[in-house]
Amino acid sequence: xxxxxxxPSNKVTEKGKDVELRCDPISGHTALYxxxxxxxxxxxxxxxxxxxxxxxxxxxxxxxxxxxxxxxSVSTLTIQRTQQEDSAVYLCASSAELNQPQHFGDGTxxxxx
Amino acid sequence: xxxVTQMEGPVTLSEEAFLTINCTYTATGYPSLFWYVQYPGExxxxxxxxxxxxxxxxxxxxxxxxxxxxxxxxxEKGSVQVSDSAVYFCATRNTGGFKTIFGAGTRLFxxx
Numbered sequence: 001x002x003x004x005x006x007x008p009s010n011k012v013t014e015k016g017k018d019v020e021l022r023c024d025p026i027s028g029h030t031a032l033y034x035x036x037x038x039x040x041x042x043x044x045x046x047x048x049x050x051x052x053x054x055x056x057x058x059x060x061x062x063x064x065x066x067x068x069x070x071x072x073s074v075s076t077l078t079i080q081r082t083q084q085e086d087s088a089v090y091l092c093a094s095s096a097e098l099n100q101p102q103h104f105g106d107g108t109x110x111x112x113x
Numbered sequence: 114x115x116x117v118t119q120m121e122g123p124v125t126l127s128e129e130a131f132l133t134i135n136c137t138y139t140a141t142g143y144p145s146l147f148w149y150v151q152y153p154g155e156x157x158x159x160x161x162x163x164x165x166x167x168x169x170x171x172x173x174x175x176x177x178x179x180x181x182x183x184x185x186x187x188x189e190k191g192s193v194q195v196s197d198s199a200v201y202f203c204a205t206r207n208t209g210g211f212k213t214i215f216g217a218g219t220r221l222f223x224x225x
Contacts (some may be wrong), residue, residue, distance in 0.1 A: 004156070035215075042117075042202065043215035059212075091157065102213065104149075104157035 006092050012111045013050035015084060021077040021108045032075050033102060034067060035091040043091065044106065049075060050098055074098030079110075087112045115140040119203045119216035126193055134188040134219045136177075136203035146170075146179055146186040147204040147213070156189045157202065160188075164208075167174050 005024040013019055025032050025097035027047040034046040046059045049069040059064070064082075079086055089109050120135040138146065148160040148170070161170030166181035171185040177188045186203060 033213075042217035043204075045212050045214070048212070093157075101147075101159050101162070103159075106156040 004092055004094050004103050005106035006090075006108050006109060009106065010037045010111075011110045012113065013082060014113050018078065018080045018101055019082055019110065021079075021090050021092075021110070023075045023077070023092030023094075023105060025075070026091070026096075026103055027073075027075065029094035029096050029103075030072065031095045031100070031102075032069060032076070033093040033095075035075050035093065036061075036086040036088045037091060037107070046077070046090075080089075082110075082112045084112045086110060115144060115205050115207060117203050117205050117214055117216035119201075119219055122200075122218075122220040123222055123223065124128075124219060125222045128195055129192045130223075132188070132190040132193045132197075132221070134201055134221070136186045136188065136216060138184050138186065138203070138205045140184075140205055140207060142207055143181075144205045144207050146177070147206070148175070148177055148186070148188050149202040149204060149215070151200045151202065151218070153199065153222045160201070193221070195223045195225050197221060198223045 007022045032049040035043045051072050064080045089107040091107045093104045095102045100112045115150045116139045145164045147162045149157045150160045151157050161172040163170040163179035169178045175190045177186050200218045200220045204213050206213040
């Protein structure tokens with residue numbers, strides 16, 4: 001069946017622009033997670049959703065980052081006024097329930113010029 | 114909070130060599146432990162997991178044993194193949210928790 005789908009797969013933009021990253025989780029998965037993988041670094045947890053709510057936003061790196069999820073399905077991660085240090089691969093994962101194994105998308109590679 | 118430390122790469126081996134990638138963790142309570150793999154050009158995949166002490170996770174010839182006394186979860190394979198070339202991530206998550214903490218990843222190159 002279909003896995004976690006992320007779009008775009010690659011995004012190149014100028015510093016200061018806003019970007020939106022999209023994640024389509026596996027159908028029926030209630031939990032959705034966003035991670036960031038910077039060059040040579042491990043995965044950094046950003047935020048998770050249980051249904052449409054995000055109980056803990058403390059993992060977001062700054063107030064330029066926000067995320068939402070509507071209809072218990074698609075999620076968007078928005079980065080406003082992008083900076084060069086935002087360049088990374090942004091990974092989305094979903095799981096049937098919290099504490100179940102996470103299934104990852106292929107990620108969005110974001111490059112800020 | 115939890116943390117994971119895994120051996121730095123890259124690790125370069127010849128085909129059919131024995132593989133060990135070390136992973137140690139710190140955690141409160143009794144975490145679940147995971148190995149994820151990222152093949153070139155692909156997303157992360159769960160390779161194996163263990164949920165309690167002395168459990169052995171295994172998949173595709175890879176094994177890892179949950180060692181509480183040494184807080185370790187080393188990944189092993191008896192005979193690697195070129196197709197095993199990938200980045201391997203060790204990870205931990207507390208029971209009842211939602212956040213998975215990943216190590217930095219270890220890149221494995223297997224030469225024919």
